[in-house]
Structures are given as C-alpha cells and as structure tokens.
C-alpha cells in the first residue's frame with residue numbers, strides 16, 4: 438500500500454492536543470444554577486447544547502468532581518443562564534477563579550425564579566429553566582439532560598446585546 442504524501446492526522450490524539458484543538462472552537466458561556474435545602478449554587482459551563490424542541494430539551498456536561506453537580510442531582514432542577522458579553526466577571530466568579538463559593542456567588546446580581554425555583558439571571562441572553570430527566574456518565578463527566586419547563590432572561594436594556602464567548606482560553610464579547 439502506498440504511503441500517504443501528507444502526514445495523516447493522529448487517530449488517537451493526546452489529551453493536550455485534544456484540548457488545544459478544542460480551545461480554537463468558540464463557545465457560548467453559561468452559568469448553570471440550582472437550588473436546594475443548602476441554598477443556591479452554580480458553576481460556569483460551556484459544554485451546553487440544544488437536544489430537541491419536542492419537548493424542548495437541553496444538555497450540559499459537568500465534571501463529576503463539581504460540587505454543583507451533586508446539588509443539581511439532589512434537587513432535580515437546574516437553570517442554564519446564557520451570559521451577555523459584559524459578564525466576564527460573573528463567569529470568573531462561577532468558575533471558582535475569585536475564591537467565592539456557594540450563595541456568595543449570587544451576591545452581585547439580580548436573580549429571579551421561574552418554574553423550578555432554580556436561580557434565573559434577570560439580564561441573561563436567555564435562561565432555560567430545566568427539570569432533570571436523565572444523566573449519563575461519560576469518562577470524567579456526567580451529561581445532564583434537562584427538559585425546559587420555563588424560559589427567561591432577556592432582561593438586558595442594551596439595544597444590541599452581545600454574547601459572551603470563550604475561545605483560545607479567553608473571554609470575548611461578540
């Protein structure tokens with residue numbers, strides 16, 4: 438068999454190569470929240486996707502070590518709050534980069550509730566209030582499937598709101 442003229446991509450890339458490749462892929466940034474007997478909790482996440490519109494369904498992949506994951510599973514509810522371009526600091530807080538935990542992460546902003554009681558950021562691009570309907574472990578993460586039972590956010594007063602994205606390990610507004 439003839440050798441390929443150009444080097445072929447590696448079939449099983451190293452984790453670092455995978456992460457570098459994925460770092461070039463722009464993604465929206467969200468804060469995923471929940472509420473339970475212990476109060477409110479949440480984390481920054483970009484591994485979020487739409488699954489179906491019949492019924493409206495979304496997914497989020499959360500590291501099994503995340504403290505918020507355990508709380509979502511015990512409450513059975515979560516809200517995906519998609520961030521505006523100006524919300525870098527909020528993303529940093531919920532990514533544990535400011536040394537602020539639990540209820541204190543919510544201190545700087547206005548949060549409401551929709552159907553499930555999970556915290557809804559008033560001035561999000563959009564907020565998807567979900568009931569947890571399935572969970573699947575894959576490698577280091579758990580994929581949470583949520584049926585969307587409420588929609589909110591939309592609170593921005595900006596005429597042309599921007600979205601927060603993460604690309605090449607930096608936040609950008611687009």
Ligand SMILES: Cc1cc2nc3c(=O)[nH]c(=O)nc-3n(C[C@H](O)[C@H](O)[C@H](O)COP(=O)(O)O)c2cc1C
Pocket residue numbers: 466479480481482483484485498499500502503504505506528531532533603
């Ligand atoms: C831009 C960005 C995106 C992230 N996306 C995810 C994600 O999709 N899933 C996840 O489990 N962690 C993600 N993280 C990391 C969590 O936000 C971080 O581990 C956080 O500390 C978890 O908090 P907790 O342990 O209080 O739940 C992301 C962090 C950043 C900065």
